[in-house]
Amino acid sequence: METLIMVGQLLLGLSILVGLHELGHLLTAKMFGMRVEKFSIGFPPKIAGFQWGETEYSIGAIPLGGFVKISGMVDESMDTEQMAAEPQPWEFRSKPAWQRLIVMLGGIIVNVITGIVIFVFLVYNNGETYFSRDQIIENGIVAYEYGESIGLQTGDKILDINGEPYNSITDLTSGAALLSEDGYYTVDRDGETLQIAIPRGFINTFNSEEAFSKFVGIRFPFEVGVVDKGSGAEAAGIEVGDKILAVNGQEVYYFDEMQSTLKGLVNKEAEIIRQQGSAIDTLMIPVTEDARIGIAVNPLIEPVKRNYAFGEAISKGTSKAFGVVIVNAKALGKMFTGDVSPKNVSGPIGMAKIYGASWDWVKFWSITGLISMILAFMNLLPIPALDGGHVMFLLYEMVSGRAPSDKFLENAQKVGMVILLALMVFAIGNDILKFFTGS
The missing domain is CATH 2.30.42.10 (PDZ domain)
Structure with a gap:
């Protein structure tokens, strides 16, 4: 049953996000008079579908993505026969470059909007509950295995991160802290102020939810x-x-x-x-x-509960949404320097585990909002076959005044598909390795 719940949440979350992403492409294409032949959530083989006007709407059996087929566009369908014919006024290739650019950005924009809306409403409806910096300074921390490994000790009072005050205990393991260059915690230890360095690559330690519980907690009477x-x-x-x-x-x-x-x-x-x-x-x-000795205890300190007015929630939720993008951009960059291990890349199994084995709507929407922003960021990468690859070629066309040839675009699409397939195999391989090793 736990596995079914994890898979169910993953499929629901991905279906919502993929459907909205492809809807962004479809609506912008139709807005500019382009013919949309197919709209699919999931990849073939087709499970079910229907025809409405010029477009076939369907659900595919492989629920790891989706696609929109726009007439006259070099895409994953590799429909070279259509591209060999004379351009028609309703085709993608017949439209001005700026219109084609908007169509290619349509899915990314919708994912960004979706992520922001989710985070805004989560902040507005639920506020934030956390142990604050003031509470940590008053009571100190309990240093567990990972905290002790970098030099933290139980009783330390963490004053700041990289010389800057923080807000809550979760900030101690935020991407902003763990991905910073030459990062450090400033602590008060029995009246003495010390700097505890955050080792390069320390973020690789936090490769599961359980890992966070092995870092630090707040001391409590x-x-x-x-x-x-x-x-x-x-x-x-x-x-x-x-x-x-x-x-x-x-x-x-x-x-x-x-x-x-x-x-x-x-x-x-x-x-x-x-x-x-x-x-x-x-x-x-x-x-x-x-x-x-046979007791459970009640903490005698209460976490801070903060509620936000709607205007405040818009600002806070937007900041949270774009914070996800910034952290992922930093993490991707640090993969190339070796500070972040590629083993942290997760596929569908890892994503399902993040959703968890119990159905919690707040957690579901929190993770779905996070994935929406990550999908927007990943799709903007300049890899052929991704939206970002199309954007890259369209910007080249707009700047140079010359469009890449259809043959070049077809070959680039093939290369991009090989890259994406390799990345997918690598991510699923990571999932399988983590499953068997428990790491």
Whole structure:
């Protein structure tokens, strides 16, 4: 069932984005009087379709893209017979270069608009919930495996990133931070100010959602939230709302302090000083093999909740949308320098895993908005067979006054299709490798 949910979300998200992208091409083509022969979500073989006017609308069996076939255009159909005939007034090639440019940008523009609209409404409807910089400076962080690997320590108070204040704990692992040149965190460690360098290529560590939980978290004071049935804590009389003041003579204020002390008492009895209301007493509780005494806790700090007016949401959502493009552009550039591993490139399996095994509409639209912006960026790359390749040749024509020959465009299209096929094989190969290695 979990696999079906992941696949279902991926197919729905891609169908929406591909459909809107191709609709952008279709509407702009028809606006300039071009004949659109086919509109397809998914690649052949065709599952279903219908004819409406001059255009056949269909759904293909391979749901990893789509296409619009415009008369008189060198595209993935490689319809050389049509291109050999005399140009007709309704054909793509008969229209002015500026009109053809708008048609080729139509899908990208729609994807950008879609991404912005999704982010704006997510910000407006849900606001933002996060642990703030002020809370981190007040309480400090818990440094987990990846945080410790670069020199962070539990209790550090992170003051800034690259000399600039940040807003929330998620900014610590943002693309802007991890992709920066000579990046660093400034921390207050027991009153001493230090700089902790962000190693080149550190972003490669964060190749899964689980990886982010191994970096840092916020320290928090706590109280007992749940007492496990049949546990040592229940037998000793621990109740919801109690506070643990010390373990084996070690004063504890933050939850990580209690966890750390209990790890040294596995399969032993711990002396627990408990506060219940105004009363304080001492209890002896056995510690299990997984360093627990049988309680779950409630943090005593609340994340910041910020809501936005619609005007503010437009600004914030637009900034978030274009932030995705900037980060991906930086990451692509750093692939060529070796700072970002090509292994981070994901195909459909990786995308499905990002959506997750449970259906959460906020997460679904967040990821769909992100993918919409990435699709716009990737489609703008100057690779033949992508929209960006067509844009590149059209700009050449507009600047030079000479259009590339149909033969050149056909060969460029073939080269582009080989490049795209190779990239797809590489991405799916990465997915398969990650699936078997768990990385």
